[in-house]
Amino acid sequence: MFNIILFGPPGAGKGTQSEKLIDKYKLVHISTGDIFRGHIQQQTALGLKVSTLIANGELVPDSITIHMLEEEIEKTPDAVGFIFDGFPRTVAQAEALDAFLEDKGKVAGVIALDVNEDELRKRIAERQKISGRPDDAAEKLVKRIDEYFNKTVHVLPYYEAQGKLTRVNGIGEIEDIFQNLCKVIDGMK
Structure with missing residues (x-):
């Protein structure tokens, strides 16, 4: 199985x-944000709890995130591999993964994906106009970006420390960034 993690702050282009x-x-896409939004939309007990945390711009506790992620991975045992988007967010989550x-x-x-704060704010403001995601609202955005950088x-x-990290410039044309990502991934195989 071939597994990669796409890492970056909110608005860096991980989803795109x-x-x-x-x-x-x-690869099978595993986005903790998508998993959380799914639980919220289905109004599961977990979704209601996660909804409150996300609405306040807080991170969901590691134990909940890890459990949800493991459930999601088990759903596709024949996967070629996974691309993790938005996970791990803590060293404890990385160790658990x-x-x-x-x-x-x-x-x-x-x-x-390296993207500066000014660009992030601009991208998320645009995304918020289109998607209306509550976690992209201006007051929560500041908290989410701070949470990432802090x-x-x-x-x-x-x-x-494991020799597994590569940084890619996340500013530019989507296709150029994609080609740079492919070069990195092809070098991992």
Whole structure:
């Protein structure tokens, strides 16, 4: 199994690039944000709890996130591999993912999309006009970006120490960024 993590702050282009990478490499997309939104939409007990946390711009606790992720992976046992988008967000989640994937094919690599804060704010403001996602609202956006740069970014040294981290410039034309991602992924195989 070939597993990669696409890493970056809110608005970096993870979702856009994931779609293209899934088509090319036939990976199963695992987005914790999509999983959370699914539970929220279905109004499951977990969804109601997650809804409150996300609405306040907070991260969902590791135990809930990891459990939901493991359930999602188990749904597709014949997958060629997975592309993780928005996960892991803490070192504890990274360690749990490594342990869970031990017999399913380890994480081959982590690609961090580098995008500055000004560009992020611009992209999310545009996305909010189109999608209306509540987590893109201006007041929550500041909290989400701060959360990334103050907490989530600390996961990168974990993978860097394993020699699995590659940074890709996330600013530019979508297709150019995609081609750069493909070069990195092809080098992992």
